[in-house]
Structures are given as structure tokens and as C-alpha cells.
Amino acid sequence: MSASTAAGGVRDIGALLALFERPAAQRIYTESVTQAEHALQCAALAEASDAGDALIAAALLHDVGHLLTVEETEMATPPGTDRHHEAVGAAYLGRWFDNEVTRPVALHVAAKRYLCGTDARYGATLSPASVHSLQLQGGPMSRQQCDAFRSARGWVSAVELRRWDDEAKCPGAATPDFERYRPLLVGLLSRRR
Numbered sequence: 001m002s003a004s005t006a007a008g009g010v011r012d013i014g015a016l017l018a019l020f021e022r023p024a025a026q027r028i029y030t031e032s033v034t035q036a037e038h039a040l041q042c043a044a045l046a047e048a049s050d051a052g053d054a055l056i057a058a059a060l061l062h063d064v065g066h067l068l069t070v071e072e073t074e075m076a077t078p079p080g081t082d083r084h085h086e087a088v089g090a091a092y093l094g095r096w097f098d099n100e101v102t103r104p105v106a107l108h109v110a111a112k113r114y115l116c117g118t119d120a121r122y123g124a125t126l127s128p129a130s131v132h133s134l135q136l137q138g139g140p141m142s143r144q145q146c147d148a149f150r151s152a153r154g155w156v157s158a159v160e161l162r163r164w165d166d167e168a169k170c171p172g173a174a175t176p177d178f179e180r181y182r183p184l185l186v187g188l189l190s191r192r193r
């Protein structure tokens with residue numbers, strides 16, 4: 001990576017992290033925590049599970065599509081519309097990060113549908129907001145859909161991410177701040193270029 005490209009990447013990471021300071025990130029996420037708190041809790045759970053840097057980044061950034069879509073489309077789409085935040089987020093992150101980051105992000109909604117289709121106990125653990133969004137997202141996968149999901153690259157990481165995602169809704173949980181992840185994110189830029 002050239003020095004100018006590296007400097008541009010560092011600026012981009014700054015802009016990316018600044019998304020979490022926007023009003024949308026400070027709103028209460030589902031019923032208990034803000035988007036920023038949710039992102040940090042999810043990353044902390046990934047770290048505690050000894051996930052690699054790419055999966056920690058995916059955990060931190062998996063819902064960035066919500067931040068990108070909520071302000072632009074909230075007024076343009078009726079309540080209860082699925083804005084496909086996972087695809088929006090993965091496409092956005094693909095400017096800087098490789099598939100090890102973007103695939104789990106792109107698949108984390110499908111992973112919820114997969115888990116609902118394969119683990120009867122899993123569905124009972126979902127928050128009310130997740131149950132509601134599940135219906136908008138297509139409901140539990142059929143057996144055929146589950147088989148197809150398991151053939152997708154990155155599906156195991158997506159399931160891991162999904163489980164942290166579901167746990168990362170604890171009001172008041174202590175976490176590192178976003179600055180902790182800046183070097184990790186900058187380090188991942190070189191894999192993309």
C-alpha cells in the first residue's frame with residue numbers, strides 16, 4: 001500500500017467510526033441498548049471468544065447498514081419495511097475490507113433464519129424485536145434453504161456472529177470504546193488492497 005493510499009484508508013476508518021457518533025447510533029436499539037452499545041458489546045463478545053481480527057471487525061460493524069439506511073429511508077419507506085441492512089452494510093464495508101469481514105456481515109440475517117430453521121431452542125431466545133424482524137426477513141429457513149446456506153462461504157463465521165449479535169443487548173454492560181478497534185480496522189485495510 002502506498003503512503004498516500006494508507007493515509008486515505010486511515011481517514012476512511014475515521015469516517016467509518018464517526019458513523020457511530022451520529023444520532024442514529026445513539027438511539028435505543030431494539031428494546032434495551034443503543035446501536036453504538038450493541039456494536040461494542042458484539043465486538044467484545046467476539047474478542048472474548050478469541051475470534052480473529054476480521055471477525056471482530058465484522059462483529060463491530062455488522063449493523064452499520066442500519067446507520068446508513070435509517071436516516072435516508074425512514075421517511076421514504078413505511079414502518080415495518082425490511083431495508084436489507086445486511087446487504088447495504090456489506091457493500092459499504094467492501095470498499096475497505098475483504099470477504100473475511102464482509103461475508104459474515106452479509107450473512108448475519110440469513111444466519112438468524114438458519115438458526116431458527118435448525119434449532120428449536122434458538123427461536124425462543126430471540127428478543128421481541130428480533131422475532132418481529134424475522135418475519136420481515138422471510139421467517140425460519142426451510143430444510144432446503146438450510147442446506148443451501150451451509151454451502152455459502154463464510155456461513156460458520158456468520159453463525160458465530162449471529163450468536164454474539166443476539167447476546168449483545170445488555171443494558172449497562174462494560175465494553176471498550178471504539179478507539180480500541182481503530183488499529184485493528186486500519187490493519188485490516190492492507191488485506192483489501
Ligand SMILES: [Fe+2]
Pocket residue numbers: 038062063165
Ligand atoms: Fe445486530
